[in-house]
Amino acid sequence: MPDYVVEGTKFYGIRGNFSTETQPNATTTENTVNGIPINVTVDNTNSETVFNLLSSTTDACSSEAEEADGYNVIESKYGSMYSYNTTIVKQTLGGRQSVNYDYKLPDGIPMKFGKGRCFFYCNNIIVNDE
Numbered sequence: 759m760p761d762y763v764v765e766g767t768k769f770y771g772i773r774g775n776f777s778t779e780t781q782p783n784a785t786t787t788e789n790t791v792n793g794i795p796i797n798v799t800v801d802n803t804n805s806e807t808v809f810n811l812l813s814s815t816t817d818a819c820s821s822e823a824e825e826a827d828g829y830n831v832i833e834s835k836y837g838s839m840y841s842y843n844t845t846i847v848k849q850t851l852g853g854r855q856s857v858n859y860d861y862k863l864p865d866g867i868p869m870k871f872g873k874g875r876c877f878f879y880c881n882n883i884i885v886n887d888e
Contacts, residue, residue, distance in 0.1 A: 768866030770840045775847060775858050778807040782852025807847045812839040812878040813869065819876035832878065838879065842867060 786799045816837035826832045833839060849855050 764876070767869045769863070770866040771860070771862035771867050772811060772843050773797060773860045775856055776807075776809050777856040778805075778847050778849065779854040780805045780849045780852055782844065784852070791870060802849055803850055803852045805849045807849075809845045809847070810841060811843045811877075812841050814839060814876045814878065836878070840869075842869075 780803055782801055784799050784801045785804045786797050789796050789798050812832075814836045818836045820826075820832075820836065826835070829839075843861060844857060845857070845861075847855055847857055
């Protein structure tokens with residue numbers, strides 16, 4: 759963030775492309791139809807990727823491409839966060855999924871940060887193996 763953001767600055771939206779890749783969780787079973795063996799493959803993939811745009815409430819900032827193992831770690835290092843946008847991409851098949859995103863607010867949300875505070879772009883992947 760710049761050293762100074764003008765009082766009254768608002769967040770009006772976010773535009774871009776989110777992508778996530780999930781490994782397939784497929785199982786194959788052999789069935790018999792009229793005495794002929796047939797392999798049946800079922801893809802049990804089930805995952806969610808949460809993308810979140812946050813700003814810090816302290817003067818502490820992460821380094822570029824720093825990774826944290828959960829939001830509780832981020833809050834313990836950088837204070838509580840203001841969330842400006844959350845997007846969830848769900849996958850039921852293995853592979854890469856991309857989502858074009860264009861989210862606009864009519865009036866904007868006041869941005870609550872001051873000198874030295876940061877934006878955090880976070881994602882959290884939840885995989886449900888059944």
